[in-house]
Amino acid sequence: RFSHVPEAPRDPILGVTEKFIADKNPLKINLGVGAYRDDDGRPFVLPSVREAERRVTGSHFMEYLPIGGLKDFNIESVKLAFGDHAEVIKHGQVAVVQSLSGTGSCRLMAEFQARFMPNSKIYIPVPTWSNHHNIWKDARVEQASYRYYLPQTRGLDMDGFLEDIKNAPRGSVFMLHACAHNPTGVDPSLDQWKVISKAMLEGGHFPFFDMAYQGFASGDCDADAAAIRIFLADGHRLGCSQSYAKNMGLYGQRVGAFSIVCDNPKEAVAVESQMKAIARPMYSNPPLHGALLVSKILQDKGLKSMWFTEVKGMADRIMLVRALLRQKLEGLGSQWQWNHVTDQIGMFAYTGMTPEMVDRLASEYSIYMTRNGRISMAGVNTKNVDALAVAMHAVTSG
Ligand code: LMR
Numbered sequence: 148r149f150s151h152v153p154e155a156p157r158d159p160i161l162g163v164t165e166k167f168i169a170d171k172n173p174l175k176i177n178l179g180v181g182a183y184r185d186d187d188g189r190p191f192v193l194p195s196v197r198e199a200e201r202r203v204t205g206s207h208f209m210e211y212l213p214i215g216g217l218k219d220f221n222i223e224s225v226k227l228a229f230g231d232h233a234e235v236i237k238h239g240q241v242a243v244v245q246s247l248s249g250t251g252s253c254r255l256m257a258e259f260q261a262r263f264m265p266n267s268k269i270y271i272p273v274p275t276w277s278n279h280h281n282i283w284k285d286a287r288v289e290q291a292s293y294r295y296y297l298p299q300t301r302g303l304d305m306d307g308f309l310e311d312i313k314n315a316p317r318g319s320v321f322m323l324h325a326c327a328h329n330p331t332g333v334d335p336s337l338d339q340w341k342v343i344s345k346a347m348l349e350g351g352h353f354p355f356f357d358m359a360y361q362g363f364a365s366g367d368c369d370a371d372a373a374a375i376r377i378f379l380a381d382g383h384r385l386g387c388s389q390s391y392a393k394n395m396g397l398y399g400q401r402v403g404a405f406s407i408v409c410d411n412p413k414e415a416v417a418v419e420s421q422m423k424a425i426a427r428p429m430y431s432n433p434p435l436h437g438a439l440l441v442s443k444i445l446q447d448k449g450l451k452s453m454w455f456t457e458v459k460g461m462a463d464r465i466m467l468v469r470a471l472l473r474q475k476l477e478g479l480g481s482q483w484q485w486n487h488v489t490d491q492i493g494m495f496a497y498t499g500m501t502p503e504m505v506d507r508l509a510s511e512y513s514i515y516m517t518r519n520g521r522i523s524m525a526g527v528n529t530k531n532v533d534a535l536a537v538a539m540h541a542v543t544s545g
Contacts, residue, residue: 159277159517167515175513176531181329181494182398183461183525191461193396195454199443207439214423214431216245216404217438223445224404228358228372228387229379239412242419244405244426245433249359250278252388252405256355257286258425259386259407259418260320264353270311270321272296274519276329279322279357293321296331301487301499303333309346317351325358325387326371327493330521334364334492340374344381354378355386362394364492366459384408391441393494394458400437461525465494468527472496475536483543496522504542512538 157165163179185191215221221243225236235241246252260267260283269283272295283290293315294307312321323343328334335343347354356375362368378385390403405422409415426432444450466489473488488496500508500520508514514535516522527535 163515163517166509170513172513174534176515176526176535178514178516178522178526181393181523181525183393183396184528186464186528186530188526188528188531191396193454193457195444195450195457196395196397196440198453199440199450202443203439207435209435212245212432212435212438214427215419216433217435217442219446220245220438220442221404223442224389225406227361227368227445228375228389228406230369230372230376233379235379235408240409240415242407242409242415242422244419244422245438246388246403246405247401247430247433248392248403249357249388249390250282251401252390252403253279253282253357254286255405255422255425256386256388257283257288259422261286261288263421264318264320268316268319270315270319272322272324274330275322291315291319296333298499301333301497303335303339305335305339308343312343312346312350312352315350315352318353319350320353320355321347323354323356323374325356325361325374326364327360329359329493330495330517330519331497332491332493332495335374337373337377340377344378344383348381348383353385354383355388357388359388359390360393360493361389362458363462363494366462368394368455368458379408384410391437395441395444395454397437397440400440401434402437402441465524468524468532469496471529471532472527472536475532476540479536479540481540481543494523494525496524498522500539500543507542508538514538
């Protein structure tokens with residue numbers, strides 16, 4: 148009956164985890180998926196989350212949430228993204244629903260675009276998180292790309308970026324990584340964001356911010372939302388995807404928020420109703436537990452400041468292992484420049500290693516990462532950094 152069904156290719160990121168699991172070497176290292184690990188290589192549950200769990204346990208029925216999710220969670224989420232005192236929140240301009248984390252938010256946005264921004268294209272940076280392509284493809288939205296990363300400098304291609312904004316048809320949707328760009332770890336500076344915002348206004352484009360790493364770029368959630376706040380100050384109407392997978396370590400809870408800033412409350416009510424109309428046939432309503440944990444943390448002053456400290460702790464540990472990895476590679480006498488390992492920010496180092504080098508790391512050293520040469524720095528620690536540096540040096544020499 149299903150002989151005509153071909154096997155789908157492995158996912159370029161989660162497929163790495165599958166290969167890692169199949170490897171029998173006890174010293175294997177997984178640097179594929181962006182999931183935080185502590186210095187012993189173990190998954191990390193934030194103490195603020197454990198405390199929120201304790202407070203939440205036994206206090207709720209297991210009823211369905213409304214289609215749009217938990218109200219308190221939604222309110223706190225948009226405050227976290229747009230600022231506690233954001234005018235657009237005060238004026239009732241924000242449509243928001245709880246979503247199935249970053250992927251779920253993007254999927255809702257893509258579907259919203261297909262329905263209500265007809266014939267608009269989605270502009271996606273080169274490179275980007277591999278799943279972005281799948282998401283907009285499944286929503287049947289035409290994709291275009293914009294220049295973002297310059298391999299020669301391992302930095303931002305600002306000129307190319309601006310040129311592509313200028314040449315895009317009016318009313319295009321631009322998918323922007325709010326901070327800690329995945330996979331490159333290269334973000335525009337604040338001054339560059341200001342220029343990008345103006346160019347986007349001039350072109351009449353709609354910015355959609357994917358913010359999967361708020362807190363992970365600098366360790367400060369407000370600083371990491373600066374790009375969005377610049378766009379808001381410029382009067383943009385915009386969309387935003389938020390995920391609590393990384394910054395609260397709630398990966399498997401699938402908890403995030405999808406919001407759109409509208410012209411006025413009437414529009415916001417209509418847009419929110421359509422977000423729900425999209426969500427209902429897809430998954431009916433979002434899961435409860437993660438949203439309870441997030442709202443507990445964000446509503447309680449003490450828990451919130453505890454969480455801020457913990458996010459900063461994770462971001463700092465990553466910066467530390469970045470410095471260590473670079474130091475070890477240079478210490479081994481590598482002929483490659485490794486300054487980008489410490490210049491880039493967020494969870495990933497975009498190393499410049501070729502797919503062949505990455506394949507050798509897996510087959511000869513049991514070290515796993517995505518074939519674009521991206522290392523999840525969150526998986527590097529003081530115990531495995533030597534082995535990683537030795538292996539990277541070996542495959543990049545000669
Ligand atoms: C990643 O890029 O590794 C993460 O965003 C996890 C995922 O779902 O791909």
